[in-house]
Amino acid sequence: xxxxxxxxxxxxxxxxxxxxxxxxxxxxxxxxxxxxxxxxxxxxxxxxxxxxxxxxxxxxxxxxxxxxxxxxxxxxxxxxxxxxxxxxxxxxxxxxxxxxxxxxxxxxxxxxxxxxxxxxxxxxxxxxxxxxxxxxxxxxxxxxxxxxxxxxxxxxxxxxxxxxxxxxxxxxxxxxxxxxxxxxxxxxxxxxxxxxxxxxxxxxxxxxxxxxxxxxxxxxxxxxxxxxxxxxxxxxxxxxxxxxxxxxxxxxxxxxxxxxxxxxxxxxxxxxxxxxxxxxxxxxxxxxxxxxxxxxxxxxxxxxxxxxxxxxxxxxxxxxx
Amino acid sequence: xxxxxxxxxxxxxxxxxxxxxxxxxxxxxxxxxxxxxxxxxxxxxxxxxxxxxxxxxxxxxxxxxxxxxxxxxxxxxxxxxxxxxxxxxxxxxxxxxxxxxxxxxxxxxxxxxxxxxxxxxxxxxxxxxxxxxxxxxxxxxxxxxxxxxxxxxxxxxxxxxxxxxxxxxxxxxxxxxxxxxxxxxxxxxxxxxxxxxxxxxxxxxxxxxxxxxxxxxxxxxxxxxxxxxxxxxxxxxxxxxxxxxxxxxxxxxxxxxxxxxxxxxx
Ligand SMILES: Cc1cc2nc3c(=O)[nH]c(=O)nc-3n(C[C@H](O)[C@H](O)[C@H](O)COP(=O)(O)OP(=O)(O)OC[C@H]3O[C@@H](n4cnc5c(N)ncnc54)[C@H](O)[C@@H]3O)c2cc1C
Ligand SMILES: Nc1ncnc2c1ncn2[C@@H]1O[C@H](COP(=O)(O)O)[C@@H](O)[C@H]1O
Numbered sequence: 001x002x003x004x005x006x007x008x009x010x011x012x013x014x015x016x017x018x019x020x021x022x023x024x025x026x027x028x029x030x031x032x033x034x035x036x037x038x039x040x041x042x043x044x045x046x047x048x049x050x051x052x053x054x055x056x057x058x059x060x061x062x063x064x065x066x067x068x069x070x071x072x073x074x075x076x077x078x079x080x081x082x083x084x085x086x087x088x089x090x091x092x093x094x095x096x097x098x099x100x101x102x103x104x105x106x107x108x109x110x111x112x113x114x115x116x117x118x119x120x121x122x123x124x125x126x127x128x129x130x131x132x133x134x135x136x137x138x139x140x141x142x143x144x145x146x147x148x149x150x151x152x153x154x155x156x157x158x159x160x161x162x163x164x165x166x167x168x169x170x171x172x173x174x175x176x177x178x179x180x181x182x183x184x185x186x187x188x189x190x191x192x193x194x195x196x197x198x199x200x201x202x203x204x205x206x207x208x209x210x211x212x213x214x215x216x217x218x219x220x221x222x223x224x225x226x227x228x229x230x231x232x233x234x235x236x237x238x239x240x241x242x243x244x245x246x247x248x249x250x251x252x253x254x255x256x257x258x259x260x261x262x263x264x265x266x267x268x269x270x271x272x273x274x275x276x277x278x279x280x281x282x283x284x285x286x287x288x289x290x291x292x293x294x295x296x297x298x299x300x301x302x303x304x305x306x307x308x309x310x311x312x313x314x315x316x317x318x319x320x321x
Numbered sequence: 322x323x324x325x326x327x328x329x330x331x332x333x334x335x336x337x338x339x340x341x342x343x344x345x346x347x348x349x350x351x352x353x354x355x356x357x358x359x360x361x362x363x364x365x366x367x368x369x370x371x372x373x374x375x376x377x378x379x380x381x382x383x384x385x386x387x388x389x390x391x392x393x394x395x396x397x398x399x400x401x402x403x404x405x406x407x408x409x410x411x412x413x414x415x416x417x418x419x420x421x422x423x424x425x426x427x428x429x430x431x432x433x434x435x436x437x438x439x440x441x442x443x444x445x446x447x448x449x450x451x452x453x454x455x456x457x458x459x460x461x462x463x464x465x466x467x468x469x470x471x472x473x474x475x476x477x478x479x480x481x482x483x484x485x486x487x488x489x490x491x492x493x494x495x496x497x498x499x500x501x502x503x504x505x506x507x508x509x510x511x512x513x514x515x516x517x518x519x520x521x522x523x524x525x526x527x528x529x530x531x532x533x534x535x536x537x538x539x540x541x542x543x544x545x546x547x548x549x550x551x552x553x554x555x556x557x558x559x560x561x562x563x564x565x566x567x568x569x570x571x572x573x574x575x576x577x578x579x580x581x582x583x584x585x586x587x
Contacts, residue, residue, distance in 0.1 A: 096491050099455060099471070103456040104463055106459070106463075107460040107462065107463025112546035115454050115455060134452050135334055135341070136338070136450070137555070138334075138337050138346070139337075139341065139346070140553050142549070142552075143547040144547065146547065147546055149546065187468050187498070187499045188498045192495055193488075193490045193492035193494055193495035195491075196493065201491060229586070247510050262580065262586070273338070283580070283585050285580075296559060297558075298557060300561065300562065301561065301562050301563075302562065303576065314576065317573040318577055320574075
C-alpha cells in the first residue's frame with residue numbers, strides 16, 4: 001500500500017470541495033487513502049464535509065504561524081507532516097500564498113511541482129499525468145511526473161466540479177503539532193497589507209471595463225453601473241497599467257480571480273489572460289463593438305455595440321426597476 | 322553587491338494569444354511544441370522588469386553589478402538585449418531542449434550562482450509567460466538556502482545589506498524586509514522597463530556572453546521531474562445569446578429584464 005493522497009487547505013480559504021473531489025479521484029485510481037490536511041481551526045462542519053467527499057481522515061495543524069502562511073514556518077510544518085504521512089501525492093488549491101509555499105516545499109523535498117493544474121490522470125502502475133494551463137490559458141499542457149519523489153500540484157480555482165462521494169467515510173481528526181521552535185522567519189513584515197473595503201474575490205456582481213472605454217474619464221461609466229447593481233467595478237490590465245483605475249481592480253492571470261454570479265465586461269476583448277480571472281463567473285455579459293471579439297465565446301449574453309452608449313442605458317434600466 | 326537577474330526567452334504571448342484565438346496556433350508532430358514560425362521570440366516581460374529593478378538599485382548608489390543569466394537553446398538575442406538595457410555581464414547556459422524540465426533549469430541557475438561569485442540578490446520574473454509556473458525562483462531560493470519574496474512592485478537595498486520589498490497581495494500592498502542574500506520576483510506592477518539607447522545597442526553588439534557549460538557547474542541534478550508530453554489549444558464552447566434592439570436603451574432594458582428572469586438580478 002502506497003502512502004495516501006493528501007489534500008491541503010487553509011480553513012476558510014480555497015475550495016475544499018473541489019480539491020477533495022480531485023483528491024478522491026486520484027486516491028481511488030491509485031487504491032490508496034485520502035487525507036485532508038486542514039490548516040487553522042477547522043470549521044464545525046469540516047468532519048461533515050470530509051465524510052461527504054470521502055476523506056479517510058483529517059489532519060489538523062492548528063498553529064498561528066502556519067495559519068498565517070508565514071513561509072518558513074509553513075514550509076517546515078508541511079515538510080514535517082509529509083515525513084509523517086509519506087504521501088503519494090500532495091494537492092493544494094492555488095491561492096496567493098500557495099503560489100509561494102507549494103514550490104518552496106517542492107524545492108525542500110526534491111518534489112516535482114506543477115502549478116495551474118486543471119486535472120490529474122492517475123492509473124495504478126503508470127506515470128501520473130497532470131494537466132495544467134499555459135500561456136495564460138491559451139494552451140493546455142500535460143506534464144508527466146518522473147522519479148519517485150512525492151509530486152505536488154496546485155489546482156486552479158473552478159477547474160474541477162465538486163462531486164460527493166457515493167461511499168461514506170467516517171474520518172477521525174488527528175491534530176498534528178509541528179515543531180517550529182528552530183524556525184525563525186527570514187522575512188519580516190514591516191507594513192502588513194490591509195484590504196480596504198470589499199474584495200473583488202468576494203463580489204457577487206462585477207462590472208469590468210477595458211481599453212474599449214476609450215479614455216480614463218469613461219471608467220466612471222463602469223463605476224456607475226457597478227454602483228447601481230450593488231456590485232464592484234473592475235478592469236483589464238492595460239487600463240490598470242495606464243492608471244485609469246487602481247491595480248487592486250485588475251482581473252486576470254496576474255490580477256484578481258473573481259467568481260461572481262454576474263460579470264459584465266465592457267470594451268474587453270476577452271484575452272485568455274483576462275478570462276483566467278473571470279471565466280468562473282456564473283453569468284458573463286459582454287459588450288463589445290466587434291462581433292468577433294473572443295469575449296463573446298465566454299458570454300451568456302452579448303451586446304454588439306458601443307459600451308459608451310450602453311453603460312449609461314444599463315445604469316438607467318437598473319435604476320428604473 | 323552582485324545582483325543576478327534570471328531571464329528566459331519565450332514566445333511572444335500576445336502573438337500566441339492571437340494565433341490561439343484565430344484557431345491557427347500550430348502544434349508540431351511531437352504534439353507538444355508550438356511551431357507557428359511567425360511568432361517572435363523575446364525576453365519574458367517580467368524578466369525585463371527584473372532587469373529594470375536591478376538597474377534602478379544600481380543607479381540608487383553603492384557599488385553594484387548586474388549579471389543577467391539565461392538558460393535555453395539560444396539565449397544570445399535576449400542577452401544582447403540585456404546589455405542594451407544596461408547589464409554589466411551576460412551569461413548563457415546552453416541547453417538543447419526548449420521544453421526542458423523547469424526543475425532542471427532551476428538547478429542549473431542555482432549551480433551557476435554557486436559556482437560563480439555568488440549573489441547578494443537574485444531577481445526573477447514572477448512567472449514565465451509561456452509555462453506560467455512561477456516555480457523556478459522558489460526552487461533556486463531553496464537550493465541556495467535563501468528567502469524568497471514574491472510579486473514585488475518595488476525593491477530597494479539598504480546600506481546594511483537588507484532588501485526591502487513592496488509586494489502586491491490580494492489585500493493590497495505589503496512591505497517586507499529580509500537580509501541578503503535573497504531571491505525576489507518582480508511583477509508587472511513594477512512599471513515599464515527602459516528602452517535601450519542607440520549607443521547601448523552598439524555596445525551590446527560588442528559584448529560577448531560568458532558561456533557556461535555543464536563541466537563549469539560541477540555536480541548538478543539533471544534528473545527530469547516533470548516532462549511536458551502534450552500541448553493543445555483548449556476549445557471554448559460558446560453559447561452566447563446576442564441581444565439586439567432598435568436603440569441602446571431598448572437593448573439595455575431587454576438585458577436587465579432577462580437577468581431578472583434568470584434570477585441573477587433580484
Ligand atoms: C503574461 C501576461 C499576463 C497578463 N495578465 C493579464 C491580467 O491579469 N489581466 C488582463 O486583463 N490582461 C492581462 N494580460 C493582457 C492580455 O493579454 C490582454 O492584452 C488584455 O486583457 C487586453 O485588455 P483589453 O481587453 O482591455 O484591451 P484590448 O484587447 O485592446 O480590447 C479592447 C476591446 O474593446 C473593444 N472596443 C473598442 N471600442 C469599443 C467601444 N466603444 N465599445 C465597446 N467595445 C469597444 C474592441 O473591439 C476590443 O475587443 C496579460 C498578458 C500577458 C502576456
Ligand atoms: N530558462 C531560464 N533561464 C533563466 N531564467 C529563467 C529560466 N526559466 C525561468 N527563469 C526565471 O524564473 C522565472 C519564473 O519562471 P517559471 O517558473 O518558469 O514560470 C522567470 O521569470 C525567470 O526569471
